[in-house]
Amino acid sequence: MDDLSRLEDWVTPLLAKLSVPEQRALARTVARELRAGNAQQMRAQQAPDGTGWEPRKASGLRNGRGSIRRQAKSRPMMQKLRAAKHLKASATASEALVGFVGRAERIARVHHFGLRDRVKTGGPEYDYPARQLLGITDEQIERVRELLMKHLAE
Numbered sequence: 001m002d003d004l005s006r007l008e009d010w011v012t013p014l015l016a017k018l019s020v021p022e023q024r025a026l027a028r029t030v031a032r033e034l035r036a037g038n039a040q041q042m043r044a045q046q047a048p049d050g051t052g053w054e055p056r057k058a059s060g061l062r063n064g065r066g067s068i069r070r071q072a073k074s075r076p077m078m079q080k081l082r083a084a085k086h087l088k089a090s091a092t093a094s095e096a097l098v099g100f101v102g103r104a105e106r107i108a109r110v111h112h113f114g115l116r117d118r119v120k121t122g123g124p125e126y127d128y129p130a131r132q133l134l135g136i137t138d139e140q141i142e143r144v145r146e147l148l149m150k151h152l153a154e
Contacts, residue, residue, distance in 0.1 A: 007141055007145065011148055014148070014152060021093075022151075023093040023094070024091055024092060024093045025151075026147070026148070027091035027092065027093065027094075027095060027096040028089075028090075028091040028096070029147055029151070030091070030096040030144055030147055030148075031090060031091045031096035031097060031098055032089045033140070033143055033144065033147060034089065034096065034098045034136065034140060034144075035084075035087055035088070035089035035098045037136075037137065037139075037140045037143070038082075038087065038098060038133070038134050038135070039082040039087060041135075041137075042077075042078045042081065042082040042133060043076070043082060045076065045077060045078075047131070047132035047135065048132060048134075048135025048136060048137050049132075049135070049137075050137075053077065053129075053131040054129040054131065056077055077131070078111070078131075078133065080104075081100065081104055081107065081108055081133070086100055086101065086102070086104035086108075087099075087100055087104075088100070088101050100133075108134075110128055111128055111131050111133060112130065112131065112132060112133045112134065113130055114127070114128055114129050114130030114131070115127075115128060116128070
């Protein structure tokens with residue numbers, strides 16, 4: 001986060017010279033870039049620091065008729081959460097925001113912080129392991145610097 005503070009200190013005087021619509025357009029570009037980076041990290045099932053998420057717990061091995069099901073490849077986690085429908089990028093003249101909206105926000109919060117929640121409505125409760133979904137990496141900070149320089153050069 002020290003790099004993020006330094007970036008903010010460096011860019012604040014430069015942004016003050018831009019008009020409000022230009023600031024909003026730049027913030028929108030940055031937010032979209034960060035959203036794409038976070039979705040890519042979720043696809044790779046990694047936290048922003050590069051560590052892998054704890055794997056999903058194996059579900060029951062029996063199907064409805066009592067026979068044992070073959071072990072299939074587990075589906076990737078957070079597949080629907082990383083869709084643009086749930087993971088939104090928004091911007092104002094002073095900030096770029098990336099976050100979850102609606103019901104997906106509650107689900108993402110449970111997984112991001114490793115909270116206790118019901119598996120399904122009326123079902124058993126489960127302590128979910130913490131899987132950091134959102135964050136900013138050093139590569140994303142560099143990409144934001146590049147976007148700022150490109151925008152200011154225009």
